[in-house]
Amino acid sequence: MTRALSKHDPAKKWSGPTRPYDLIKEFVIALVVVAILAGGLAAVFSSPDDPALTLKSWSTADPADFVQTSVGELAGTTTSAGYGAPYNTAAEGQVLGPLKLQKWAGVRIPINPAKDFVISPLLILPDAAVKQAVNEWNVATADAQTKWATAYADALAKSPKSTSLDDAAGAYGPVPTITTALLNMAQTGALDGALTTSDTPLPTNFTKPMLFIADSGTYFPDLASAQHLSGDQWGVMNETGSWPGQSWLWLFSFFYQVEPFKSSENADTQVMSLLGLLTLLLMFLPLIPLLRRIPYRIPIHRLIWRDWYRRKKA
Amino acid sequence: MHLLSIDLNHPAHYLHFGVVSISAGNLIMITSIVVLFVLALALPFPNHHDDEGSHK
Numbered sequence: 001m002t003r004a005l006s007k008h009d010p011a012k013k014w015s016g017p018t019r020p021y022d023l024i025k026e027f028v029i030a031l032v033v034v035a036i037l038a039g040g041l042a043a044v045f046s047s048p049d050d051p052a053l054t055l056k057s058w059s060t061a062d063p064a065d066f067v068q069t070s071v072g073e074l075a076g077t078t079t080s081a082g083y084g085a086p087y088n089t090a091a092e093g094q095v096l097g098p099l100k101l102q103k104w105a106g107v108r109i110p111i112n113p114a115k116d117f118v119i120s121p122l123l124i125l126p127d128a129a130v131k132q133a134v135n136e137w138n139v140a141t142a143d144a145q146t147k148w149a150t151a152y153a154d155a156l157a158k159s160p161k162s163t164s165l166d167d168a169a170g171a172y173g174p175v176p177t178i179t180t181a182l183l184n185m186a187q188t189g190a191l192d193g194a195l196t197t198s199d200t201p202l203p204t205n206f207t208k209p210m211l212f213i214a215d216s217g218t219y220f221p222d223l224a225s226a227q228h229l230s231g232d233q234w235g236v237m238n239e240t241g242s243w244p245g246q247s248w249l250w251l252f253s254f255f256y257q258v259e260p261f262k263s264s265e266n267a268d269t270q271v272m273s274l275l276g277l278l279t280l281l282l283m284f285l286p287l288i289p290l291l292r293r294i295p296y297r298i299p300i301h302r303l304i305w306r307d308w309y310r311r312k313k314a
Numbered sequence: 315m316h317l318l319s320i321d322l323n324h325p326a327h328y329l330h331f332g333v334v335s336i337s338a339g340n341l342i343m344i345t346s347i348v349v350l351f352v353l354a355l356a357l358p359f360p361n362h363h364d365d366e367g368s369h370k
Contacts, residue, residue, distance in 0.1 A: 045320055228328060234335050242322040244339035257333045303355050 017308060050240045053220070055195070055209055059186035062219040066186060067163045068156050069215050070179045073113040074137075075149035078215035080113050087111040087211070096269040109207060114145075117212045121194040122181055130181040133174035140173065148173035231256050251275065 051057070059066040072078040076090075084093035086108040093102025122134050137145060152172040155165050164180050165172075185191045195212065196203035213220050221230070229235040236253045239245035255261045255271045264270055286292050295301060302309050326337040336344075 043319070045322055049323065226325070228326065228335070228337065237340060238326070238337055239339070242324055242326040242337070242339055244343040245337065247340045247343050250344075254333075257335075300355070307358075 045243070048240045048243050053213055053223070054189070055186045055191045055212065056189040058213055058216065058219050059183055059191075062216075063163045063183055063187070064156075064161050065217055065219045067179050067183055068153065068160075068217055069212070070118055070182050071149055071153045071156060071175060072215065072217075073117050073212070074175060074178070075146060075153050076114065077150075077153070078113060080111065080211040080215050094266050094269045096266065096273055101269055111208065111211065113211070113215070116198065116208055117195070118178065118182055120198065121185065121191055122178065124190075124194060125181060125185065127181065129177060133177035133181070136174040137178060144173065147171075148175045152176065152179075232262070251278075 055066075069078065073081060076082070080087060082090045084091035085102045085105050088111065089107060092100055095101060095103075119134055119137060122130055125131075140148075148171070152165070152175045155172070156162060159165060163183055164176055167176055182191065185194070192209055193203060195208040196206055198208060199205050224230050224235065225233065227240050228238045229240070234250075234253045234257065236256070237246045237249045252271065252275060255274060256267060261267045261271055281288065281291070285294075322339075326339060328335055328337050329341060
C-alpha cells in the first residue's frame with residue numbers, strides 16, 4: 001500500500017521541467033484587455049434596445065388577437081390554461097420516460113388564467129356595467145361559462161378582424177362586455193399595472209403578463225419568428241437586431257432542430273437530459289475506456305508544449 | 315464617439331446550411347473564437363525559451 005502510494009503520490013515533489021509563471025501579471029493583463037474590449041465594443045456597437053412587449057403595445061397593435069386570446073383564457077383553451085405545473089394541474093407536462101418531472105415539481109405558482117388575467121383585473125374598474133358582467137360570470141356554472149366563451153371564440157374566429165360582436169341570440173352571456181372592457185383597460189396600460197402588482201405592491205413580478213402575452217395567437221409568435229427567436233429557428237442562441245447572441249448554446253439549440261427532439265412533446269426534458277449526459281461524459285473522460293485515448297490519437301497538447309517535446313526528443 | 319457608433323438595430327442577415335441557420339453576428343463570433351484558438355496553438359510563447367526546460 002505504501003509502495004503504491006509513493007509511486008503515484010500526487011503530493012510528491014515535481015522533478016520535471018519548470019517555468020516561471022506570474023499569475024498576478026497574467027490576471028492584470030487579462031483584466032485590462034477584456035475591459036478595453038468590452039468598453040470599446042460597447043461604445044462602437046451599443047446594445048440591443050428593442051422596446052419591451054407589454055399588454056398595452058399588444059392590445060394597441062393587434063386588438064383582435066388580444067380579444068381572441070382573452071376569450072381563449074375564459075374558455076380555458078390557451079397554452080397557459082393547459083400548461084400544467086408549476087401553474088395548474090391541467091396537464092401532466094414534460095416527462096422523461098416514466099419520470100413525470102414537471103408534475104412532480106408541483107404547482108408552485110398557482111395561476112387560473114381566466115380569473116387572474118381577465119376577471120380579477122376588471123374588479124378595479126369603476127364601471128357598473130362591467131361589474132354586472134363580471135358578477136354574472138362569477139355566479140354562472142362552469143358549464144355555462146365554457147359554453148359562452150366557446151361560442152364567442154367560434155364567432156370571433158369567423159370574423160378575425162373584429163374586437164366585439166353583437167349577441168343577437170344571447171349565446172355569449174357577459175363575455176363580449178368583459179373582453180371589450182379588458183381591451184380598453186389594456187390599451188390604457190392599466191392592465192399591465194394590474195397584473196404586475198396583483199401579488200406584490202411593487203411592479204416586479206412579470207409572470208402573469210408574460211404568460212398572457214405568450215398565449216397570443218399571432219402577435220407574439222409572429223414577432224418572435226421575424227427576429228429568428230423561435231425554438232425551431234435556433235432562437236435560443238439568437239439576439240434581437242443584428243447583434244451576436246448566445247452562440248455558446250449552439251449544441252443545446254442544435255438538438256431542437258433534428259428528430260426525434262424536433263417533433264417531441266417532451267423535447268425540453270430530453271434535450272436537457274442528453275446535454276447532462278454529455279457533460280458527465282466530459283467530466284469523467286479520463287475514466288472512460290477508448291474516449292480517454294483521444295489525446296494519444298489527437299495530441300493537441302504536444303502542439304502546445306512542442307518546445308518541450310522537441311528538446312526531450314533531442 | 316457617436317460618429318464611430320454602428321447601429322445594429324435592424325434585422326439580422328441569416329445564413330442557412332441544411333438544418334443549420336446562423337446569424338452573421340454569431341458566425342463572426344464563432345469564427346473569431348476558432349481563429350483565436352488556432353493562433354493560441356500556433357504562436358510561440360514570448361521569450362520563455364531560456365526558462366523552459368530548466369530543472370530544479
